[in-house]
Amino acid sequence: MRQPPRVPVRRVDLMQYGAVATPALNLSHGGILYLDKVTVSFDGFKALDGLSFYVDDGELRCVIGPNGAGKTTMMDVITGKTRPDKGTVSFGRTIDLLRLSEPEIAQAGIGRKFQKPTVFEQHTVFENLELAMHTNKSVWPSLLAKLTGEQRDRIDELLLTIGLAAQRHLRAGLLAHGQKQWLEIGMLLMQRPRLLLVDEPVAGMSGLETELTAQLLSSLAGKHTVVVVEHDMEFVRSIARKVTVLHEGRVLAEGSMDKVQNDPNVIEVYLGA
Amino acid sequence: MQRDRGGTAVLILLAIGILLVLILNLALPESSALHLSTYTVTLWGKYLCYALLALAVDLIWGYCGIMSLGHGAFFALGGYAMGMYLMRQIGDRGVYGHSVLPDFMVFLNWKELPWYWYGFDQFWFAMAMVVLVPGTLALVFGWLAFRSRVTGVYLAIITQAMTYALMLAFFRNDMGFGGNNGLTDFKDIFGINLQADSTRVAFFIASALALGLGYVTCRYVVNSKLGRVVVAIRDAEDRTRFLGYKVDRYKLWLFVLSAVLAGIAGALYVPQVGIINPSEFSPLNSIEIVIWVAVGGRGTLYGAIVGAILVNYAKTFFTTALPEVWLFALGALFVLVTLFLPQGVVALFRRKQEPA
Numbered sequence: 001m002r003q004p005p006r007v008p009v010r011r012v013d014l015m016q017y018g019a020v021a022t023p024a025l026n027l028s029h030g031g032i033l034y035l036d037k038v039t040v041s042f043d044g045f046k047a048l049d050g051l052s053f054y055v056d057d058g059e060l061r062c063v064i065g066p067n068g069a070g071k072t073t074m075m076d077v078i079t080g081k082t083r084p085d086k087g088t089v090s091f092g093r094t095i096d097l098l099r100l101s102e103p104e105i106a107q108a109g110i111g112r113k114f115q116k117p118t119v120f121e122q123h124t125v126f127e128n129l130e131l132a133m134h135t136n137k138s139v140w141p142s143l144l145a146k147l148t149g150e151q152r153d154r155i156d157e158l159l160l161t162i163g164l165a166a167q168r169h170l171r172a173g174l175l176a177h178g179q180k181q182w183l184e185i186g187m188l189l190m191q192r193p194r195l196l197l198v199d200e201p202v203a204g205m206s207g208l209e210t211e212l213t214a215q216l217l218s219s220l221a222g223k224h225t226v227v228v229v230e231h232d233m234e235f236v237r238s239i240a241r242k243v244t245v246l247h248e249g250r251v252l253a254e255g256s257m258d259k260v261q262n263d264p265n266v267i268e269v270y271l272g273a
Numbered sequence: 274m275q276r277d278r279g280g281t282a283v284l285i286l287l288a289i290g291i292l293l294v295l296i297l298n299l300a301l302p303e304s305s306a307l308h309l310s311t312y313t314v315t316l317w318g319k320y321l322c323y324a325l326l327a328l329a330v331d332l333i334w335g336y337c338g339i340m341s342l343g344h345g346a347f348f349a350l351g352g353y354a355m356g357m358y359l360m361r362q363i364g365d366r367g368v369y370g371h372s373v374l375p376d377f378m379v380f381l382n383w384k385e386l387p388w389y390w391y392g393f394d395q396f397w398f399a400m401a402m403v404v405l406v407p408g409t410l411a412l413v414f415g416w417l418a419f420r421s422r423v424t425g426v427y428l429a430i431i432t433q434a435m436t437y438a439l440m441l442a443f444f445r446n447d448m449g450f451g452g453n454n455g456l457t458d459f460k461d462i463f464g465i466n467l468q469a470d471s472t473r474v475a476f477f478i479a480s481a482l483a484l485g486l487g488y489v490t491c492r493y494v495v496n497s498k499l500g501r502v503v504v505a506i507r508d509a510e511d512r513t514r515f516l517g518y519k520v521d522r523y524k525l526w527l528f529v530l531s532a533v534l535a536g537i538a539g540a541l542y543v544p545q546v547g548i549i550n551p552s553e554f555s556p557l558n559s560i561e562i563v564i565w566v567a568v569g570g571r572g573t574l575y576g577a578i579v580g581a582i583l584v585n586y587a588k589t590f591f592t593t594a595l596p597e598v599w600l601f602a603l604g605a606l607f608v609l610v611t612l613f614l615p616q617g618v619v620a621l622f623r624r625k626q627e628p629a
Contacts, residue, residue, distance in 0.1 A: 079515060104515035118512040120505045131505055138518045139526045145498040197277060224548070 025109065025194065026093040032057040032195055032225045038087030040073055040249075044219070047073040048084065049249035053196075060221035062236045063229045065246035066269060071229045072115065074246070075197050079112050080105045107137065115229075117180035118120065121173030125164050125183055128172050129155045132187035151251075155190070162186040178209040184218065196220065198228045202235050203262035213217045214238045231268075279472045279575035280492055280618060287481045291316070294477055297472065311470045315545050316589065320582045324544035325484045327565045327581035328574060329534035332491050334563065335572030336500065337527050338507035340425070342559045343432030344438050344535050347407035349553035351536025352543040353443075354406055356456035357390060358399030359467075359544060363460050376458070377451045396463070403540040404533050411532030412525065412584035419521040419528075426461075433556045440554030455550025456543075467544055480541045484578070488535050491574050494530070503527055564603065568610045570617025579619055 025032075033055040034123040040048040048070045055061050063071055075180050076082035077089060078163050080102040089097040097105055106112075120128050133151060133239060135144075147155075152186065159165040162182045172183060188196055201217065202210040210232070220226055230236050236243065236257065243260050245252040294317075297309035325350050333339040365372045369379040373386055392398040414435060418428055446452035458466050466472060494500050505513045506520050514520050543549045552558075561584075569580020584606070591599040614620060 039299065081511075101519070102511075102514040103517045103519045106515050112515045114512070114515075118509050118516055120508050120512070122504055122508055123501060127501055128571075131501055131513075137519070139499065139522050140500040142523075143453050144496050187516070 020246070024093065025095060025126060027057050029093055029167070030056050031184045032059075033090060033227070034088070034090045034093075035077070036088045038074075038077060038084045038089060040070075040077060040082055040084045046249050048077065048087075050087070051246075051250055053244065053251060055225055055227060057194075057225055058222045060218065060239060060241055061228070062229060062243045063246060064231070064233075064242040064243060065252070069246040069249075070249040071246055072199060073230065075199055078105075078197060079110060103137070106191065106193075107211060109192070109194035110197065111188040111191045111195070112197045113181075113184050113188055113199055113201060114120075115203070117177065117184050118176070119172040119180050119183050120173065123172055124169050125159070125172055126155060126168045128187055129158060129190050132190035134190065134192040158186050158189060161189070161216075173183055178205045181205060181209075183214070185213070189220075193224065195225045195271070196227070198226060200230055201228060202230065210235055211238075229263055277492060277575075278500075279573060279622075280488060283488060283575045283578055284422065287321075287485050288574065291478050291481050294474055296458065300388075311473050314477050315473050318473070318480045318545045319542060320585050321477070321484050322538045322545070323562075323565070323585050324578040324581040325480070325487050325538035325597065326535050326562055327543075327569070327577035328484070328487050328491055329531040330562050331566045331569075331571060331574055331577035332534070333495070333510055333527055333531045334566060335574070335577070336495055336507065337373040337503045337524060337529065339524060339545045340429045341432045341531075342429045342556065342563060343436035344433075344531070344562055345556075345559035346352045346432075346436035347411060347532040347535035348409045348539035349436075349439070349549065349551075350410065351403045351539030351551060352549040353450060353456065353539075354393075354399055354402040354536070355461075355540035355543045356448075356549040357393040357402075358396060359459040359462065360456050361390070361394040362462060363458065366460055367458070369576075375451070375456075377446075377454065378449070379447060383449075388570055390449070403536050405463055407530050407532040407536030409519070415525045415528040416521075422521075433559065436554050436559050437556050440551050440556075443551035443554060451550070453551060454547055457548040457550075459547060462544060467547070473545070476541065476545050480545070483537055483541055487577070488574060490530075490533075494527075495574065498524070499526075523555075530556075555565070561603070564607050566617075568606060568618060570619035573617070573619055576617045576619040580617060 023106065031054050032051070035053040038048050038051045039046060051074065053072065053074065063074070065071055073082060077084050078097060080097065080100055083098065091097050091105075091108060091110065095108055120131065122133065130147065133155070135145070135151075156165070157197050162185065164183060164186070165178060167179065167217055175183060181204075185198070187199065188198075190246065198217065205213065213225055213234060217226055217228060228236075228239070240257050242255065243257050244254045245260050245263075245266050247269050252269060253260045253266050281394055292310065294314050297307055298311060298314050301308045326344065329347075330341065330344050333341060363375065367376040367379070371379045374383060378386070391401070418431065423431065442448055444451050444453050450456065461467055462472070491523045495503070502513065502518055502523055506518070506523060510520055539553075564585045565581040566577045567580070568584055569578065570576025584603070587602065587606070588599060591602055610617065
């Protein structure tokens with residue numbers, strides 16, 4: 001039943017899904033995401049403990065760390081799902097993410113892929129992408145919205161990119177696991193985000209699917225900024241230029257894959273030496 | 274637009290119903306064997322009002338997953354607004370013959386009309402209130418609930434509390450809505466006798482038209498992109514939020530629309546049954562509406578209409594033939610449908626390959 005996503009027939013210029021300038025987004029210092037001394041505690045347990053984390057514009061960053069290191073909590077803080085007790089979080093130099101709601105953060109240009117693939121199962125693949133599309137998302141415009149030819153073309157092209165053109169009218173609930181992951185990445189791209197937060201994109205994927213996902217994410221970097229949380233070390237090695245290791249809510253090490261792998265602290269945490 | 278066979282069937286049946294009533298009730302003499310009694314016409318007019326109410330509940334429950342167990346309150350408020358207009362139309366023909374005050378106020382020794390009864394002698398004002406009062410209550414209630422992200426069972430419970438609180442309030446004589454007797458003894462509308470056959474037929478037709486229009490409105494909404502967003506909220510609320518949709522605004526919009534439809538249903542219901550009293554706010558009534566929708570088929574719109582008519586037809590039958598059995602029958606129906614027909618009765622008529 002399960003089939004790998006079709007290899008994209010042609011290389012689509014991903015620039016057209018990218019970068020819609022957010023007016024207030026100020027990248028003058030080259031950084032797109034700043035977390036400064038962020039602390040989150042749940043009933044006394046510190047999920048994030050004074051975490052400081054910076055990402056440059058156009059970077060492809062991988063975040064790794066053992067279970068409970070605070071990776072998902074960090075994503076929750078950035079996307080507005082969890083409010084930190086202390087610290088500051090900003091998008092560019094000027095957009096204070098702690099003042100925005102989840103939808104406002106999404107509209108500012110931060111897209112998120114969940115750990116468990118979350119697509120709208122009762123909607124078709126096409127409708128999923130339509131719902132994700134970067135457009136006016138207020139109530140009344142949605143009531144009257146009609147897809148323009150240009151918008152249809154954009155969805156069609158993205159369907160090719162994520163290899164789901166043949167499944168466009170299939171209900172998303174009927175897709176294979178890997179296909180759902182790809183659909184969700186596609187939904188992210190439709191949002192035209194500046195920053196993509198991708199939580200475990202290759203969980204449950206076959207080897208070929210993993211390889212294609214690595215290709216896709218690598219091709220996105222530059223035009224977008226991508227932060228990937230992943231457990232699969234092979235995958236991380238294949239895409240990462242810079243890796244951040246989280247441990248107990250703090251940054252344990254940061255740098256190239258080789259550097260962090262030889263870091264004595266990292267070896268201790270991972271191998272318990 | 275997808276083909277909507279169930280909806281087309283409903284609209285055609287409504288048109289046939291209007292024609293049949295016109296011919297069989299008004300055109301045929303009473304002596305004819307085919308004559309349709311005015312009692313039956315009004316009974317079906319009542320069913321159609323219930324169907325509109327069920328449609329309103331299906332819109333939010335079936336498509337957005339908001340289970341309201343308080344929709345009877347919006348229905349009753351629309352009914353009260355209509356009732357207040359009809360009360361003011363009685364004029365000095367009441368038992369006490371007061372030119373302005375309704376009988377119950379004279380009985381309570383009130384000297385003047387409370388401020389909130391002002392304007393209800395005007396039809397347009399009363400009709401505006403039919404829409405505005407349920408709509409405003411839904412707006413305030415929904416704003417508080419959805420902003421705090423109250424969902425599921427908790428929302429269902431507070432909607433029950435809402436309708437229960439309103440019931441207790443309306444039972445009080447001091448509220449100025451006739452206490453437990455409610456509003457009744459209506460005489461006429463636009464100077465035309467409410468009991469006349471032609472008025473009854475007119476109300477039946479108005480109910481059928483309201484139901485048809487309500488159906489077309491709801492279908493337009495659920496087929497729009499807004500409808501797809503709403504289903505997305507039902508299936509994966511967080512995902513929708515992270516795509517940039519303000520989920521609470523969507524819920525609120527739909528909830529208010531649903532409350533307004535319920536209010537209109539109530540306004541059409543009251544002149545046909547001739548009374549509105551606080552028992553319409555009873556939590557049990559609101560639960561029954563949800564059962565109609567579940568029996569008919571949730572998330573289809575036409576299923577809600579079928580369910581409301583089916584259950585109420587059965588209710589009329591049972592409460593006349595075997596009154597003590599009715600509640601057991603209703604309970605059994607709900608259990609059986611949930612177990613064996615989770616898609617509702619309309620699933621029986623749907624072609625197999627069609628997706629649920």
